[in-house]
Amino acid sequence: MKTLTLPSISEMDLTTVCAALGDPVRMKIVQCLARSGEKNCSGFEVEHISKSTLSHHIKILRESGLIQPRFQGKEHFYSLRKEDLDRRFPGMVDLLLNEPVLTE
Amino acid sequence: MKTLTLPSISEMDLTTVCAALGDPVRMKIVQCLARSGEKNCSGFEVEHISKSTLSHHIKILRESGLIQPRFQGKEHFYSLRKEDLDRRFPGMVDLLLNEPVLTE
């Protein structure tokens, strides 16, 4: 059985969250989730990246508090922790939603 | 005569700004400026850091669009580009102001 540690609202740190958002791959994943609700790894619109690298980025996003997983069978569905983020960092989700997604 | 290039509002990039804020030293400088208006290097409340390192961090903040300099004699006064940031990333400055400054 999986037991994954997510930071609680009070454990979330703005610098850590900003560092997580400071990578273009991760920013794209977060913006994707902010718009779409829930997706599994293959749903993130990031190209030319190995699955181990993607998994690494997901871990950083999860540990920063930005996203949370839901396990269903062999799939891992991820979603943005909108309510928690809105409580801890009011305005942050809107900021992400207002920003157009970069297409490379 | 100094000619420093600041990014225009439309040149500001959210990922780059987040990367700039994703370092504890730089986050502290920005929060300091968000609260205090204008300060020179010796006014940032960061300890145990050489002046060359501080200068490096200031450059990253300036090039991301977060801060702007004003030259007066031998001093360089820095301030947060609040109006520009509010236009480009509405809510970001408030987000920084709402967040208590970490004291290590």
Next chain:
DNA sequence: TTTTCAGTTCGAAAAATATCAAACAATAAA
């Protein structure tokens, strides 16, 4: 049970970043 599928973890290599001391530049003060 064996295979396939979705994803994580491990170990290593490459790239980027943070840090400092020393040298430099520009202004102001002596």
Next chain:
DNA sequence: TTTATTGTTTGATATTTTTCGAACTGAAAA
């Protein structure tokens, strides 16, 4: 003019981060 002050730049090193392939894990399908 010489010296002190405020900060930047340069060059080097140490650390961190990104990236990948290979091996692994757990669940579902064959």
